[in-house]
Amino acid sequence: MLEQYTSIFATVAVIFSIFLLGYFAWKTLITANYFQKGINLYQQKDYQGAEAAFRQVIAINSTNDAVHLLLGDTLMQQGKVEEAISEFQEVIRRAPKKVDAYLRLAQALMQQQKPQEAITILQQASDLFQKQRQPEKAEQIQRLLQQISSASKDS
Structure with a gap:
């Protein structure tokens, strides 16, 4: 039995x-x-x-971060910047080491004429690249930060 x-x-x-x-x-x-x-x-x-x-x-x-990033890119292409920012921030919240989300968020903030916020986000991206042992990418971000700072001082 x-x-x-x-x-x-x-x-x-x-x-x-x-x-x-x-x-x-x-x-x-x-x-x-x-x-x-x-x-x-x-x-x-x-x-x-x-x-x-x-x-x-x-x-x-x-929970697919890549799709959230692609959705954010798609929204940016349609001029839906606020919605795109929300998608990028969601990825950062869930996966704080995903540098692509920081870079896309900074781009969206620049499009909204918010250079100071973009600078903060880009600095975070640079720090992440350093922690991930990608100093050449961190250096690229630092050069971009210098360009943004110079441009915002000129205006």
């Missing part, structure tokens, strides 16, 4: 595992399709379509 229950339990566990694998494979396939669609639409400069595709990916997997 005990062997029969053990056998039934094992069979149910295997069936459940197969179901879960199938579900996650389907979800991954759907996500990948929307992601690729978003990339293609972005490259074709169909930013509204790309935005919709990236939002569908986020609806399925809200």
